[in-house]
Amino acid sequence: MIRTATPDDIPVIHALVRELAAYEKEPQEAKATQEQLREALFGERPAAYAHIAADDTTGEAVGFALWFLNFSTWRGVHGIYLEDLYVRPGARGGGHGKALLRELARICGERGYQRLEWSVLNWNRPAIDFYEALGARPQDEWTVYRLTDGALAALGSGAA
Template identity: 80%
Template sequence: MIRTATPADIPVIHTLIRELADYEKAPHEARATEAQLHEALFGDRPAVYAHIAADDTTGTPVGFALWFLNFSTWRGVHGIYLEDLYVRPTARGAGHGKALLTELARICVERGYERLEWAVLNWNAPTIAFYESLGARPQDEWTVYRLTDGPLNSLAGQTT
């Protein structure tokens, strides 16, 4: 069962983000608070969206997808950038990840978005195999760059 997240889901989304950070071996990097998530998802100007994967029998949340709109200057339309997709290890293999991606693909097609994109860690072979089984292909000709913390502040002319 896939459903749109509600404000009542903020604590479970926060917990799932922490679990994802542990899985990706970077728990120290997951600093988002429940208040920040609430503002981003449900504030005056929501910047991100989320869907919850729930166990079909119990309704218990077992995973989530958090995404936002991007824009292709070449195609002239929006797309979806999937920031996080996570399914608890005990619920993997039951179709929750595919159902979350299916819902995002449905939203793309319904709204005329032409891309659904995301990043995956190079070492995460099971997840890469899963994505490729759905027809997703890596964009090997692109390298992701990121500025954070000190370098971001330095470039902005701020002292750290």
Template identity: 80%
Template sequence: MIRPATPADIPVIHAMIRELAEYEKASHEARATRGRLHEALFGAHPAAYAHIAQDDATGEPVGFALWFLNFSTWRGVHGIYLEDLYVRPEARGAGHGKALLTSLARICVERGYERLEWSVLNWNQPSIDFYRSLGARPQDEWSVYRLTDGALSALGSA
């Protein structure tokens, strides 16, 4: 079962973000707090949205998708950028990841959004294979660039 997240889900979303960071070998980069997540998802001006995958038998949260709207100047419409998709290891293979992506694709179709995009680490072959099985294709001609920490501060202070 997939459902929109509620404020009561903040602790489990936060925990799964930490689990995802460990899986991606980047625990030191995961600095989100429960407070920041609550503000981003449920504050006065939400910047992001989340959906929860629940185990059909127990109702326990086993995964989440955290996403926000982007915009294509070429297409002239919004799309969804999937920031994180995570399913706990013990629940993988049961269809939760596909159900989460299906729910986001449904939102795109219903709202007239023309893109559902995300990034995946080059070494994460199981995820790459899964995404390809759904018809997703890499955008090999593009490279992702990022400014953070000192470089961001330096440029922003120039």
């Protein structure tokens, strides 16, 4: 069962984010607080959206997708950027990840969005195989760059 997240889901979303960070071998990078997630998802001007994958029998949250809108100047329309997709290890293979992606693809179709994009770590072969089995293709000609912490502050202050 896939459902739109509610404010009551903030604790479980926070826990799932932390589990994902540990899986990706970067637990120290998961610094977002429950309050920050609440504001981002349900504040006055939501910046992101989330869906919960729940066990069909127990209703327990077993995974989530957190996403936001991007925009293609080439296509002239919004798309979805999937920031996080995570299914707890004990629930993997049960169709939850595919159901979450199917819901995002449905939203794209319903709203006229023409892209659903995300990043995957190069070492995460199970995820890569899963995505490619769905028809997703890597964008090998692009390299992701990121500014954070001191480098971001230095550039913003004119020091760089």
